[in-house]
Amino acid sequence: MEIYRGRRLWIESRAIRMPGGREREKVIVHPGNAVAILPIDGDRCKLLRQFRYAVGKHIVEAPAGTMEEGEEPIGTARRELIEETGFAARTMIPRGFIYTTPGFTDERIFLFEARDLSPSSEFSKDEDEEIEVFDAALRDLDTMILDGTIVDAKTICLIHLCRWCCDA
């Protein structure tokens, strides 16, 4: 049964047979899939500080965005990197995917490491987004996670998957 269908989210209620045999009505949130990108330039990377209305505050995140109809993850990654940072990447390395919170949503985020960056001529800011781009040293990322500067799950996973904690 459909509970809600919006521009981005589709929410349904479905009867699920539980392991014990009982049926239970469960709500599943389908936000579509997304990508997150860690753009790296030498010993630094680009991160964003942006206001998230769902949590009511500014948080630090890797560039990210939702896949549009017909888009492959790598295409979304290239598009979102330009839209959010103004930089294009010649090299985009897939770093797997994550389920963000499989207790109630099927959302997957595909992770990418972006290399060989250059300013893009296609850059035009999304007026609905207030994003501050800043550079962080790769060697500082672990500290930023441990001290709570970075609390966004996809960003922590991306940093882990890109292996800075060990390789840098």
Place this chain on the structure above:
Amino acid sequence: MEIYRGRRLWIESRAIRMPGGREREKVIVHPGNAVAILPIDGDRCKLLRQFRYAVGKHIVEAPAGTMEEGEEPIGTARRELIEETGFAARTMIPRGFIYTTPGFTDERIFLFEARDLSPSSEFSKDEDEEIEVFDAALRDLDTMILDGTIVDAKTICLIHLCRWCCDA
């Protein structure tokens, strides 16, 4: 405006003033907060394999669960560890929190490292959950993340925050 209120999820639509000045109707999913625990015994830890109806498959996760009314995160961690694994922890170390996916939900998961484990007499399986508990070597966790055995965001964040990649 309330879209849905269930046992676990509360979903609302709210007019948000965007940075560009326009108001937009945005949907926010409130699942309540949760905890995730990495229970460690020597050079091994306990993980779960469980069926997640939202993604339609079995996935590997750290023990986790939702905070009940009036519970503190550490109390939920102690309760859920027993409920899901049958083990109690004498030592429960807070490892920060994460926002699972702040694009549409305010869900926070508080992370804990559990030590000094012993079988609990309070253990009784939840009949709605089909959970297989298994032991994994700490030194194998990085490989399990890199090869896609672990794709659950909170579990990857927990492993990162507990610093096995560097300390083990």
